Amino acid sequence: MSARPAATAATTTAVAAETADPCCAAPLPVLGRDVTVPLVTGGEVTYAALDYAASAPALQRVWDDVAAYAPYYGSVHRGAGYLSQLSTDLFENSRAAVAAFLGCREDDQVIFTRSTTDSLNLLAAALPADCQVFVFETEHHASLLPWRDARVTYLDAPCTPDEAVRNLERALAARDPHGPALVCVTGASNVTGELWPVRELTAAAHAHGARVVLDAAQLAPHHPVDIAESDVDWVAFSGHKLYAPFGSGVLAGRADWLRAAEPYLAGGGASRAVARRADGGVDVEWHDTAARHEAGSPNVIGAYAVASACKALTEAGFETLVARERYLIDKVRAGLAEVPEVRVLSLFGDDAPRVGVLSFVVDGWNSSHFAAALSAEYGIGVRDGLFCAHPLVRTLLGGAPDEPGECGAPEAAPGERSLNAIRVSFGAGTPDEHVERFVRAVRELVRDGARWSYRTVDGRCVPDTGAAEATAA
Numbered sequence: 001m002s003a004r005p006a007a008t009a010a011t012t013t014a015v016a017a018e019t020a021d022p023c024c025a026a027p028l029p030v031l032g033r034d035v036t037v038p039l040v041t042g043g044e045v046t047y048a049a050l051d052y053a054a055s056a057p058a059l060q061r062v063w064d065d066v067a068a069y070a071p072y073y074g075s076v077h078r079g080a081g082y083l084s085q086l087s088t089d090l091f092e093n094s095r096a097a098v099a100a101f102l103g104c105r106e107d108d109q110v111i112f113t114r115s116t117t118d119s120l121n122l123l124a125a126a127l128p129a130d131c132q133v134f135v136f137e138t139e140h141h142a143s144l145l146p147w148r149d150a151r152v153t154y155l156d157a158p159c160t161p162d163e164a165v166r167n168l169e170r171a172l173a174a175r176d177p178h179g180p181a182l183v184c185v186t187g188a189s190n191v192t193g194e195l196w197p198v199r200e201l202t203a204a205a206h207a208h209g210a211r212v213v214l215d216a217a218q219l220a221p222h223h224p225v226d227i228a229e230s231d232v233d234w235v236a237f238s239g240h241k242l243y244a245p246f247g248s249g250v251l252a253g254r255a256d257w258l259r260a261a262e263p264y265l266a267g268g269g270a271s272r273a274v275a276r277r278a279d280g281g282v283d284v285e286w287h288d289t290a291a292r293h294e295a296g297s298p299n300v301i302g303a304y305a306v307a308s309a310c311k312a313l314t315e316a317g318f319e320t321l322v323a324r325e326r327y328l329i330d331k332v333r334a335g336l337a338e339v340p341e342v343r344v345l346s347l348f349g350d351d352a353p354r355v356g357v358l359s360f361v362v363d364g365w366n367s368s369h370f371a372a373a374l375s376a377e378y379g380i381g382v383r384d385g386l387f388c389a390h391p392l393v394r395t396l397l398g399g400a401p402d403e404p405g406e407c408g409a410p411e412a413a414p415g416e417r418s419l420n421a422i423r424v425s426f427g428a429g430t431p432d433e434h435v436e437r438f439v440r441a442v443r444e445l446v447r448d449g450a451r452w453s454y455r456t457v458d459g460r461c462v463p464d465t466g467a468a469e470a471t472a473a
Helices: 006-018 060-072 082-102 116-125 161-173 198-207 256-260 300-316 318-337 367-378 390-397 432-448 465-472
Strands: 036-038 044-046 109-113 132-136 151-155 181-186 211-215 234-238 249-253 271-276 282-286 342-344 357-362 383-385 421-425 454-457 460-463
Touching (some): 060 300, 116 211, 181 198, 318 357, 357 367, 367 454, 390 421
Parallel strands (some): 132 151, 181 211
Antiparallel strands (some): 342 357, 383 421
């Protein structure tokens, strides 16, 4: 069955033709591109979604594919009915599509999860006994925190890619060489957008007998990810950052540790056979395929959505997508560079290659206040806070560990400094006008100040509705 209507295929072909030349590339069609939002100063404006690093809007292609499949929905793997058989084929074909998108090796497994966080927690639960884990403090909490049952070495934030490799080599050289080891690295920072030296880090890890898991949550939506080429052992990413909704994620890579581990969840689907023993207990034979860690009825629609997004990005062509994104990055960076009060955060320096993710602070502004004004007065959605990467943001801002600042919940009042930053992020569905409006808004807010009054409510900076009442009176 082909769940994608012919009209959608034609649309995809037309978009691919438009984007053949990066100089005139068009954004890919996404849901919400025509949504309007009210401004606190009056009127409405088309919403500028510039928070792709948190959740990217779903591609129209993905939505159309899922809608076409929805009437054929059925439970997978164990149903004899036509819809169950069709859904089983769709689910397993989705697994194959993701494997192709990631350049998986022949023996690699692709496991569907809920998110990057879920994927890395699954891998953490599958670590061999006495495994040593090495992770940089710069990681997202999804990569930083799951390794609670392992011996963890946290590495300081490096100032250059070369320093990252040297720091890892030094740490690995000092480890117990006889036990298993895992290195967790990000492909692209969710705070600075900077690309990390994945191949070099992987080579260093393998030279010291360690394996590597790549957190590709921010990399996969922007750049091709090839497991075989990069030689990483596992890749984890989230569907909701890859232009697919419905709460699905992927863990893909080597099967041996996964087959040897107890199932991530115990239940139907993970078990091959269950029998009562004479003593009243239960004997269980677990699957050694991906099903071992996919107990319960799987999220078939979510898996199909991820596969659809993988196919759509591949067909659009990463070369074109990357070229257009670099154009948008240059536009944003050039605009911010014209505002002296703005400081863009970076580990590796201004010239470091990056994806469409930039974080910054503005002199004289509380970051939550600035983000609230962008939303309320310009219809621009960005993110402020510590971005679930508290150690990294605190390092970049030079703050003490006990200064105010929580992920999305600043404590400082408008106008007061807080240990938080503002993040703007964009991707394949971002039109030029959105980044142009953002740059103009930053310039105007810094020059003229906010046009509205704001106050802090439950840790968030919001427009002061009392100001409207006072104006009306």
